[in-house]
């Protein structure tokens with residue numbers, strides 16, 4: 001697949017507090033044109049810790065970035081796209097919400113495949129610059145819970161599929177990006 005720089009797709013992987021979001025924001029800031037920040041988390045006013053994290057993000061983001069909060073990134077990407085760069089942060093939050101919505105934590109692998117298929121297709125078809133943040137998990141011991149094992153397997157499979165349709169991919173560790181593709 002060959003793309004111009006303006007339609008390049010970039011996947012940014014990393015563990016918790018690895019600096020993956022900050023690196024993705026750096027890439028978005030370096031791109032030409034306007035930036036649209038697509039947050040997949042819908043804030044819960046009762047969750048003060050998460051509200052503080054979001055506030056930190058807002059403070060460090062340039063004021064002229066458009067912010068879209070949506071639990072359905074495939075729908076956002078499939079709608080008529082504005083010029084410039086879209087940054088999706090992040091796929092782990094989205095996957096958790098998808099599994100919750102189907103009440104599928106005790107279900108077999110693949111229950112959320114329709115949603116994953118739609119996301120991968122929307123990413124592959126997106127016509128402008130796209131940067132996607134997703135968690136890299138599963139390098140430690142096998143989780144003790146069924147839900148933990150389900151998430152680890154589903155996000156690993158999805159990350160592989162996203163990496164295939166992206167032009168480049170990075171793994172961020174301790175704030176340092178390692179190019180994978």
Ligand SMILES: Nc1nc2c(ncn2[C@@H]2O[C@H](COP(=O)(O)OP(=O)(O)OP(=O)(O)O)[C@@H](O)[C@H]2O)c(=O)[nH]1
Nearest residue numbers: 016017018019020021039040041053057089090093
């Ligand atoms: N709803 C909403 N969520 C936001 C906003 N800004 C950031 N977020 C969410 O904040 C989350 C990332 O929080 P971080 O604390 O950076 O995540 P982390 O994985 O611990 O750390 P890093 O690896 O450094 O990114 C993502 O799920 C974003 O969707 C916002 O304006 N609105």
